[in-house]
Amino acid sequence: VTGVQPCALPIWVEPGAEVCYHGGKHGLSPRHLADAPRRDRRCLTLASALGHSTNAVFAKLADRGLSAELLRSEAEHFLWNAPIPFARPVEVSRAEIPDDPFSLAQTAAGFGPVRLSALHVALVAAIVANGGVFVPPEIVDSVEGAPRPGGPAARRVVDGRVAAVLGEMMRTTVTEGTARRFFRDRQARAAFGDLLIAGKTGSLAEKDPYRDYSWFVGFAPADDPPVAVASVVVNERLWRVKAPYVAREALRAWFEGAPGRAHASLEPGRGPVAR
Numbered sequence: 001v002t003g004v005q006p007c008a009l010p011i012w013v014e015p016g017a018e019v020c021y022h023g024g025k026h027g028l029s030p031r032h033l034a035d036a037p038r039r040d041r042r043c044l045t046l047a048s049a050l051g052h053s054t055n056a057v058f059a060k061l062a063d064r065g066l067s068a069e070l071l072r073s074e075a076e077h078f079l080w081n082a083p084i085p086f087a088r089p090v091e092v093s094r095a096e097i098p099d100d101p102f103s104l105a106q107t108a109a110g111f112g113p114v115r116l117s118a119l120h121v122a123l124v125a126a127i128v129a130n131g132g133v134f135v136p137p138e139i140v141d142s143v144e145g146a147p148r149p150g151g152p153a154a155r156r157v158v159d160g161r162v163a164a165v166l167g168e169m170m171r172t173t174v175t176e177g178t179a180r181r182f183f184r185d186r187q188a189r190a191a192f193g194d195l196l197i198a199g200k201t202g203s204l205a206e207k208d209p210y211r212d213y214s215w216f217v218g219f220a221p222a223d224d225p226p227v228a229v230a231s232v233v234v235n236e237r238l239w240r241v242k243a244p245y246v247a248r249e250a251l252r253a254w255f256e257g258a259p260g261r262a263h264a265s266l267e268p269g270r271g272p273v274a275r
Contacts, residue, residue: 013061015047015169024056028111030102032056033063051172053201055109062108063101071108072097077157078124085136085152086119093120110202121217122230128170128198129219129228132156132163170198171222177201179216182244191248195255196222201244210236214243220251227254 020040024032049057062071072095076082080095093116098104106112116124119137127134136152174183178201183191199218205211212235219225231246 013046013065015165016045018043018045019049019057019060021054021056021060024054024059024109028055028059028106028109033060033102033105035060047169047172048176050169050200051175051177053110053178053203055111059105059109063105066104066108068097068099068104071104074158075114078127079120079134080114080116084120084123087139090119091117093117118230118232121215122228125198125200125217125219125228125230127157128163128167129225130154130163131160132158167198167219167222170200170218171196173199173201173218179244182216182242182248192220192251192255195220197251198222198225199244199247212236212239216242216244216247218247218251220255227251229254 020035020037020043022032022036022039022041023029044052044054044057046057046061048054075095075097080093083092084090094114096113097107098112103112107114123134123137133154134157135154138151140148173179174197179199183197185191197218197220199216202213202215202217204213204215206213213232214235215230215232217228217230219228229247229250231243231250233241233243233246235242
Protein backbone atom coordinates (compact mmCIF):
# COMPACT_ATOMS: atom_id res chain seq x y z
CA VAL A 1 0.00 0.00 0.00
CA THR A 2 1.43 3.38 -0.96
CA GLY A 3 0.97 6.65 0.82
CA VAL A 4 1.23 5.28 4.34
CA GLN A 5 4.04 5.89 6.80
CA PRO A 6 5.53 3.30 9.16
CA CYS A 7 4.98 3.73 12.88
CA ALA A 8 7.75 3.77 15.44
CA LEU A 9 8.32 0.86 17.81
CA PRO A 10 7.97 2.40 21.31
CA ILE A 11 8.53 -0.88 23.16
CA TRP A 12 9.40 -4.37 22.02
CA VAL A 13 9.06 -7.70 23.82
CA GLU A 14 10.32 -10.73 21.95
CA PRO A 15 7.76 -13.53 21.39
CA GLY A 16 10.16 -15.94 23.08
CA ALA A 17 10.54 -13.81 26.20
CA GLU A 18 9.52 -15.93 29.18
CA VAL A 19 7.46 -14.73 32.14
CA CYS A 20 6.81 -16.77 35.28
CA TYR A 21 3.51 -16.23 37.06
CA HIS A 22 0.82 -17.60 39.34
CA GLY A 23 -2.96 -17.22 39.29
CA GLY A 24 -4.80 -14.59 37.30
CA LYS A 25 -6.99 -16.92 35.28
CA HIS A 26 -10.33 -15.43 36.36
CA GLY A 27 -9.17 -12.16 37.87
CA LEU A 28 -6.14 -10.19 39.01
CA SER A 29 -4.97 -8.70 42.26
CA PRO A 30 -1.85 -6.59 42.96
CA ARG A 31 0.00 -9.64 44.25
CA HIS A 32 -0.14 -11.20 40.78
CA LEU A 33 2.06 -8.41 39.42
CA ALA A 34 5.01 -8.97 41.73
CA ASP A 35 7.57 -11.71 41.10
CA ALA A 36 7.19 -14.45 43.71
CA PRO A 37 9.66 -17.32 43.12
CA ARG A 38 7.85 -19.66 45.50
CA ARG A 39 4.49 -19.13 43.80
CA ASP A 40 5.52 -18.43 40.21
CA ARG A 41 5.80 -22.10 39.28
CA ARG A 42 4.49 -21.67 35.74
CA CYS A 43 6.42 -19.92 33.00
CA LEU A 44 5.28 -19.12 29.46
CA THR A 45 6.72 -17.29 26.52
CA LEU A 46 4.84 -14.24 25.31
CA ALA A 47 3.68 -16.19 22.23
CA SER A 48 2.31 -19.06 24.31
CA ALA A 49 0.71 -16.67 26.77
CA LEU A 50 -1.22 -15.09 23.90
CA GLY A 51 -2.33 -18.48 22.60
CA HIS A 52 -3.44 -19.64 26.04
CA SER A 53 -4.96 -16.26 27.06
CA THR A 54 -2.79 -16.13 30.18
CA ASN A 55 -3.85 -12.85 31.72
CA ALA A 56 -1.22 -12.68 34.44
CA VAL A 57 1.63 -12.63 31.91
CA PHE A 58 0.23 -9.60 30.09
CA ALA A 59 -0.54 -7.84 33.36
CA LYS A 60 3.03 -8.32 34.60
CA LEU A 61 4.51 -7.10 31.33
CA ALA A 62 2.21 -4.07 31.30
CA ASP A 63 3.15 -3.22 34.88
CA ARG A 64 6.83 -3.35 33.98
CA GLY A 65 6.90 -1.16 30.90
CA LEU A 66 3.57 0.20 29.67
CA SER A 67 2.23 3.68 30.33
CA ALA A 68 -1.40 4.79 30.21
CA GLU A 69 -0.48 7.42 27.63
CA LEU A 70 1.04 4.83 25.30
CA LEU A 71 -1.88 2.41 25.66
CA ARG A 72 -4.37 5.21 24.95
CA SER A 73 -2.44 6.17 21.84
CA GLU A 74 -2.30 2.61 20.53
CA ALA A 75 -6.00 2.07 21.28
CA GLU A 76 -6.85 5.10 19.17
CA HIS A 77 -4.64 3.84 16.33
CA PHE A 78 -6.71 0.65 16.41
CA LEU A 79 -10.00 2.59 16.11
CA TRP A 80 -11.13 2.87 19.74
CA ASN A 81 -12.88 6.04 20.86
CA ALA A 82 -13.61 7.14 17.28
CA PRO A 83 -16.25 6.40 14.64
CA ILE A 84 -15.47 3.48 12.34
CA PRO A 85 -15.86 4.55 8.70
CA PHE A 86 -18.58 2.28 7.35
CA ALA A 87 -21.73 2.42 5.22
CA ARG A 88 -23.89 1.42 8.20
CA PRO A 89 -24.00 3.03 11.67
CA VAL A 90 -21.57 1.37 14.07
CA GLU A 91 -21.47 2.14 17.77
CA VAL A 92 -18.19 3.72 18.87
CA SER A 93 -15.97 1.29 20.79
CA ARG A 94 -14.96 2.87 24.08
CA ALA A 95 -11.64 2.27 25.80
CA GLU A 96 -11.17 3.97 29.17
CA ILE A 97 -7.48 3.66 30.03
CA PRO A 98 -6.84 4.46 33.73
CA ASP A 99 -3.69 6.06 35.12
CA ASP A 100 -3.59 3.95 38.28
CA PRO A 101 -0.81 1.36 37.76
CA PHE A 102 -2.78 -1.68 38.88
CA SER A 103 -5.92 -0.67 36.98
CA LEU A 104 -3.75 -0.07 33.91
CA ALA A 105 -2.27 -3.57 34.20
CA GLN A 106 -5.78 -5.02 34.56
CA THR A 107 -6.94 -3.19 31.45
CA ALA A 108 -3.90 -4.27 29.44
CA ALA A 109 -4.67 -7.87 30.39
CA GLY A 110 -8.30 -7.64 29.28
CA PHE A 111 -10.17 -6.91 32.52
CA GLY A 112 -10.70 -3.18 32.06
CA PRO A 113 -13.55 -0.98 30.77
CA VAL A 114 -12.92 -1.61 27.07
CA ARG A 115 -15.74 -2.42 24.65
CA LEU A 116 -15.87 -3.32 20.97
CA SER A 117 -18.15 -4.78 18.31
CA ALA A 118 -17.69 -7.88 16.18
CA LEU A 119 -17.06 -5.62 13.16
CA HIS A 120 -14.39 -3.72 15.06
CA VAL A 121 -12.54 -6.83 16.18
CA ALA A 122 -12.70 -8.20 12.62
CA LEU A 123 -11.04 -4.98 11.45
CA VAL A 124 -8.33 -5.39 14.10
CA ALA A 125 -7.64 -8.88 12.73
CA ALA A 126 -7.61 -7.47 9.20
CA ILE A 127 -5.04 -4.85 10.23
CA VAL A 128 -2.72 -7.62 11.40
CA ALA A 129 -3.46 -9.69 8.28
CA ASN A 130 -2.72 -6.66 6.05
CA GLY A 131 0.73 -6.21 7.54
CA GLY A 132 -0.31 -3.41 9.87
CA VAL A 133 -2.42 -1.41 7.41
CA PHE A 134 -6.04 -0.43 8.02
CA VAL A 135 -8.26 -0.67 4.94
CA PRO A 136 -11.69 0.90 5.63
CA PRO A 137 -14.47 -1.70 5.29
CA GLU A 138 -16.91 -1.60 2.40
CA ILE A 139 -20.05 -3.44 1.37
CA VAL A 140 -19.74 -4.85 -2.15
CA ASP A 141 -22.59 -6.87 -3.61
CA SER A 142 -20.71 -8.10 -6.68
CA VAL A 143 -18.07 -7.07 -9.20
CA GLU A 144 -18.27 -8.62 -12.64
CA GLY A 145 -16.03 -7.90 -15.61
CA ALA A 146 -14.41 -4.80 -14.14
CA PRO A 147 -11.82 -3.86 -11.52
CA ARG A 148 -13.12 -3.50 -8.01
CA PRO A 149 -14.11 0.14 -7.37
CA GLY A 150 -11.69 2.18 -5.29
CA GLY A 151 -12.56 2.87 -1.67
CA PRO A 152 -11.35 5.15 1.12
CA ALA A 153 -7.61 5.56 1.55
CA ALA A 154 -5.74 3.00 3.61
CA ARG A 155 -3.43 4.02 6.45
CA ARG A 156 -0.74 2.32 8.46
CA VAL A 157 -1.65 1.52 12.05
CA VAL A 158 1.31 -0.48 13.27
CA ASP A 159 4.78 -1.33 11.98
CA GLY A 160 4.81 -4.22 9.52
CA ARG A 161 7.34 -6.16 11.59
CA VAL A 162 5.07 -5.97 14.63
CA ALA A 163 2.08 -7.14 12.58
CA ALA A 164 4.03 -10.07 11.13
CA VAL A 165 5.23 -11.25 14.53
CA LEU A 166 1.78 -10.82 16.06
CA GLY A 167 0.28 -12.89 13.23
CA GLU A 168 2.77 -15.68 13.94
CA MET A 169 1.97 -15.53 17.66
CA MET A 170 -1.77 -15.79 16.93
CA ARG A 171 -1.19 -19.19 15.35
CA THR A 172 -0.52 -20.62 18.81
CA THR A 173 -4.17 -20.04 19.74
CA VAL A 174 -5.16 -22.70 17.21
CA THR A 175 -2.13 -25.02 17.34
CA GLU A 176 -1.78 -25.31 21.12
CA GLY A 177 -3.98 -22.77 22.86
CA THR A 178 -7.55 -21.99 23.77
CA ALA A 179 -9.05 -22.72 20.33
CA ARG A 180 -7.07 -25.89 19.61
CA ARG A 181 -9.87 -28.37 20.27
CA PHE A 182 -12.27 -26.46 18.01
CA PHE A 183 -9.91 -26.79 15.06
CA ARG A 184 -9.27 -30.53 15.54
CA ASP A 185 -11.32 -33.56 14.61
CA ARG A 186 -12.08 -36.45 16.95
CA GLN A 187 -8.71 -38.00 16.15
CA ALA A 188 -6.97 -34.74 17.16
CA ARG A 189 -6.00 -34.01 13.56
CA ALA A 190 -6.08 -30.48 12.14
CA ALA A 191 -9.53 -29.81 10.72
CA PHE A 192 -8.10 -27.81 7.79
CA GLY A 193 -5.10 -29.96 6.98
CA ASP A 194 -1.94 -27.96 6.48
CA LEU A 195 -3.71 -24.61 6.16
CA LEU A 196 -2.56 -22.27 8.94
CA ILE A 197 -5.11 -20.34 11.01
CA ALA A 198 -4.23 -17.30 13.13
CA GLY A 199 -6.62 -16.39 15.90
CA LYS A 200 -7.38 -15.09 19.37
CA THR A 201 -10.15 -16.10 21.76
CA GLY A 202 -11.88 -14.11 24.47
CA SER A 203 -14.34 -14.94 27.22
CA LEU A 204 -16.53 -13.01 29.63
CA ALA A 205 -19.36 -13.91 32.00
CA GLU A 206 -22.15 -11.98 33.71
CA LYS A 207 -23.77 -13.29 36.87
CA ASP A 208 -27.33 -11.93 36.98
CA PRO A 209 -28.76 -13.00 34.67
CA TYR A 210 -26.00 -15.44 33.80
CA ARG A 211 -24.54 -14.91 30.34
CA ASP A 212 -21.40 -16.51 28.93
CA TYR A 213 -19.75 -14.56 26.11
CA SER A 214 -17.22 -16.30 23.90
CA TRP A 215 -15.22 -14.62 21.14
CA PHE A 216 -12.98 -15.67 18.31
CA VAL A 217 -11.17 -13.44 15.87
CA GLY A 218 -8.68 -14.51 13.24
CA PHE A 219 -7.64 -14.80 9.62
CA ALA A 220 -6.55 -17.46 7.16
CA PRO A 221 -4.39 -18.72 5.64
CA ALA A 222 -2.10 -17.19 8.23
CA ASP A 223 0.80 -16.80 5.80
CA ASP A 224 -1.25 -15.18 2.98
CA PRO A 225 -4.72 -14.24 4.27
CA PRO A 226 -7.60 -13.20 1.98
CA VAL A 227 -10.20 -13.34 4.77
CA ALA A 228 -10.62 -12.24 8.40
CA VAL A 229 -13.40 -13.51 10.64
CA ALA A 230 -14.89 -12.54 13.99
CA SER A 231 -17.60 -14.30 15.96
CA VAL A 232 -19.25 -13.70 19.32
CA VAL A 233 -21.71 -16.11 20.93
CA VAL A 234 -23.76 -15.52 24.08
CA ASN A 235 -24.90 -18.59 25.99
CA GLU A 236 -26.80 -19.33 29.18
CA ARG A 237 -25.51 -21.99 31.57
CA LEU A 238 -26.43 -24.78 29.15
CA TRP A 239 -24.59 -24.03 25.95
CA ARG A 240 -24.56 -25.64 22.52
CA VAL A 241 -21.86 -23.82 20.62
CA LYS A 242 -18.89 -21.53 21.27
CA ALA A 243 -17.51 -18.73 19.13
CA PRO A 244 -14.41 -20.62 17.85
CA TYR A 245 -16.71 -23.28 16.39
CA VAL A 246 -18.79 -20.65 14.58
CA ALA A 247 -15.62 -19.04 13.23
CA ARG A 248 -14.31 -22.40 12.08
CA GLU A 249 -17.50 -23.09 10.14
CA ALA A 250 -17.40 -19.60 8.62
CA LEU A 251 -13.86 -20.25 7.40
CA ARG A 252 -14.92 -23.66 6.09
CA ALA A 253 -17.71 -22.01 4.09
CA TRP A 254 -15.31 -19.40 2.73
CA PHE A 255 -12.70 -21.86 1.51
CA GLU A 256 -15.24 -24.26 0.03
CA GLY A 257 -17.74 -21.75 -1.27
CA ALA A 258 -16.49 -20.21 -4.50
CA PRO A 259 -14.73 -21.44 -7.66
CA GLY A 260 -11.17 -20.23 -8.06
CA ARG A 261 -10.65 -19.73 -4.34
CA ALA A 262 -7.78 -21.56 -2.67
CA HIS A 263 -9.36 -23.75 -0.04
CA ALA A 264 -8.28 -26.14 2.64
CA SER A 265 -8.83 -29.80 2.09
CA LEU A 266 -10.83 -31.26 4.94
CA GLU A 267 -8.66 -34.35 4.86
CA PRO A 268 -6.00 -33.97 7.58
CA GLY A 269 -2.46 -33.86 6.28
CA ARG A 270 -3.34 -32.27 2.94
CA GLY A 271 -2.67 -28.62 2.26
CA PRO A 272 -4.58 -26.01 0.27
CA VAL A 273 -5.44 -26.81 -3.33
CA ALA A 274 -6.74 -24.62 -6.14
CA ARG A 275 -10.38 -25.01 -6.97
